[in-house]
Amino acid sequence: MANANETPVPDPARGGEALERDLPLALKGRTLEEAGWCRIDGLTLCVPLWSPSADFFLLRLQFHCYPEWPPSAQFVNPITKDYKLGDDDRWLPNIEAPHLRVHPNYNDQKRQLICNSTTLEFYDLRHSVEARHVWDPERHNFNHTLFTITEAMRLYYRGRQG
């Protein structure tokens, strides 16, 4: 189980294995192509998301510390598949959920934070978290991350940033 007071430690071999294990569950019988997802490398998935007003965003999930920790989750420029502070803010959704917001530059650390307990950055940046929300690899997989972000986008989307 993740510990909110520890720094996530990468284990790429384990992350790749866990992604292979959990990907079919997330796809529910679809292929990556049918789902519209892309797998850039063994540890990186890109998932297209649309707001209720049909604005397009690309969510990048990375599994270097998975499954002990949640996947890294970042909204990225769909061309570069990366996020560059100052240049790519328009590729971030403004989500004003009680439990999730997207910060382009959290605490001036020059890092994007999808501020929710289902993302790796949340722990890496030592955000405070209640015990009942801490990531538990026995009971959570990356679908928890994806569902949480998708639902927050559906219910609390307020337009593009930048």
Add this chain to the structure above:
Amino acid sequence: MAEVADENEVVDFAKETRVVVLNTKTNRDVTFKVSWTTTLQAVWDASYGKFNPAEHKDADDKFQCEHAGADLTPYLGLTLRQTKEQHICPARKYQIVGGTGGA
């Protein structure tokens, strides 16, 4: 995906009915049969033991209709027969949504 509910479905309330519960924390689902006199609360409670031994209800878990994520909290005391008669989540496909923190 739109919820499919057959309004002309012939139901024998003396028999059992099939329910599906999706756990959105893992995307695993379970299907099981219960009597029409079972409440939604009881369906929700019974589903946890069918996922895996580590699964249990968290204080801020929610029970929703899988179709559009409609909140079922106001209806937890209704039996499945009552939910059918009142057209509440008529496909009997439900989902558990876990609480998360942040912002």
